[in-house]
Amino acid sequence: MSHRTADVAIVGAGILGLAHAYVAARAGKSVVVFERNPRAMGASVRNFGMIWPIGQPNGAMHQMALRSRSLWLEMLQAAKLSYRPHGSLHVLYRPDEVEVVKEFVERAPGLGYDCGWLDREATLARSHAIQPEGLLGALWSDTEFTVDPRQVLAALPAFLEEQYGVRFHFSTPVRSITAPHLEAGSDRWSAENIIVCSGEDFETLFPGHFAASGLTRCKLQMLRTAPQPAGWELGPSLAAGLTLRFYPAFNVCSSLDALRKRIAEETPEYDQWGIHALVSQTADGALTLGDSHENGLTIDIFNKEEIDRLILRYTHQFLRAPDLSIAERWFGVYAKHPDKPTVVMHPQQGVRIVASPGGSGMTLSFGMAEQSMVELGVLAGDAAHV
Numbered sequence: 001m002s003h004r005t006a007d008v009a010i011v012g013a014g015i016l017g018l019a020h021a022y023v024a025a026r027a028g029k030s031v032v033v034f035e036r037n038p039r040a041m042g043a044s045v046r047n048f049g050m051i052w053p054i055g056q057p058n059g060a061m062h063q064m065a066l067r068s069r070s071l072w073l074e075m076l077q078a079a080k081l082s083y084r085p086h087g088s089l090h091v092l093y094r095p096d097e098v099e100v101v102k103e104f105v106e107r108a109p110g111l112g113y114d115c116g117w118l119d120r121e122a123t124l125a126r127s128h129a130i131q132p133e134g135l136l137g138a139l140w141s142d143t144e145f146t147v148d149p150r151q152v153l154a155a156l157p158a159f160l161e162e163q164y165g166v167r168f169h170f171s172t173p174v175r176s177i178t179a180p181h182l183e184a185g186s187d188r189w190s191a192e193n194i195i196v197c198s199g200e201d202f203e204t205l206f207p208g209h210f211a212a213s214g215l216t217r218c219k220l221q222m223l224r225t226a227p228q229p230a231g232w233e234l235g236p237s238l239a240a241g242l243t244l245r246f247y248p249a250f251n252v253c254s255s256l257d258a259l260r261k262r263i264a265e266e267t268p269e270y271d272q273w274g275i276h277a278l279v280s281q282t283a284d285g286a287l288t289l290g291d292s293h294e295n296g297l298t299i300d301i302f303n304k305e306e307i308d309r310l311i312l313r314y315t316h317q318f319l320r321a322p323d324l325s326i327a328e329r330w331f332g333v334y335a336k337h338p339d340k341p342t343v344v345m346h347p348q349q350g351v352r353i354v355a356s357p358g359g360s361g362m363t364l365s366f367g368m369a370e371q372s373m374v375e376l377g378v379l380a381g382d383a384a385h386v
């Protein structure tokens with residue numbers, strides 16, 4: 001067994017691990033990343049690729065999302081990776097949805113959101129992918145953008161290696177950590193800081209800490225169309241009325257209770273499976289559709305056809321595109337705490353576990369990484385505006 005060293009050792013090459021590698025390497029640290037699979041296969045390649053600050057609750061989390069967004073853009077430009085900078089639309093078909101959005105838009109400037117109300121005509125002028133029948137208007141925000149997660153997660157390690165000399169060890173599970181040492185593959189490493197970004201793996205490293213943390217898992221069903229015809233662009237990524245009851249940003253609206261009540265009475269099946277609907281577009285032009293939310297430590301390995309049917313039923317009410325036939329179906333799992341937006345633990349001196357940005361890990365990843373580096377003393381406090 002050979003013995004090697006780095007300033008920062010990172011477990012996991014999902015987006016949180018890569019964001020930590022980027023921020024640490026940019027600060028001049030020598031960084032090594034271990035990923036147990038031949039390539040990232042977790043939540044980070046199974047998502048919509050939405051960088052979505054509009055969903056974050058006002059205050060610290062929204063600020064972190066905005067800071068994370070800036071770091072994302074910096075990284076994408078430096079790595080010459082493409083993204084879709086088209087903003088977001090929450091499209092609305094019911095008067096109670098309009099009421100929530102108008103209330104939100106009125107409070108938005110004071111809360112730090114840059115967004116606005118669009119009437120029916122202005123909404124249709126913004127996107128040709130929206131069903132006009134019954135449309136009342138939309139919440140427009142240009143803060144959001146979309147990456148193709150499979151493309152970014154595959155390309156980012158090569159950029160970090162070339163640009164900053166980050167060392168990657170794929171197909172290399174980290175088996176044990178006793179700081180400053182860790183055992184990975186056939187090597188023993190030591191590092192000043194060890195950062196564990198193991199996603200929903202609660203069993204391999206520090207199982208006692210994970211068990212005591214209150215973290216659980218969330219399973220999401222997803223679908224993807226075939227690539228749309230060349231030249232057809234989604235434009236802004238789409239959400240709709242069900243999303244207003246899902247993202248905590250909208251909890252400031254007193255009119256939300258009535259919306260929740262109506263959905264619970266009229267379509268309890270959406271609440272039963274935690275369904276809301278988002279639409280994004282991948283690099284090859286396909287549309288990613290989803291999703292549902294089933295919480296619990298034990299993940300059902302089978303997808304439920306009923307959930308896919310409900311997601312499609314709702315999505316077809318607001319989305320129009322040349323080809324809505326489904327080419328791919330899958331599910332993703334993320335770690336989630338019932339109350340806390342993120343969980344950070346220090347099981348040993350020199351070890352930091354960064355877990356559970358839940359359904360917002362793409363959005364928050366670079367902001368969380370910067371916060372880690374400030375708290376570890378790798379970056380000065382004023383480097384992070386969080």
Ligand SMILES: Cc1cc2nc3c(=O)[nH]c(=O)nc-3n(C[C@H](O)[C@H](O)[C@H](O)COP(=O)(O)OP(=O)(O)OC[C@H]3O[C@@H](n4cnc5c(N)ncnc54)[C@H](O)[C@@H]3O)c2cc1C
Nearest residue numbers: 012014016036042043044047050174199332360361362363
């Ligand atoms: C279907 C779905 C849609 C989503 N959509 C969005 C979205 O549009 N926008 C958004 O902001 N967020 C979204 N999210 C949330 C986001 O994807 C996650 O919060 C984020 O990807 C978590 O990143 P991670 O790096 O912590 O986990 P992961 O991507 O799961 O990565 C963890 C990695 O650690 C590795 N690992 C674990 N243990 C070890 C070990 N012992 N040794 C070596 N390697 C190890 C695993 O193999 C894995 O590759 C979505 C999530 C899902 C599931």
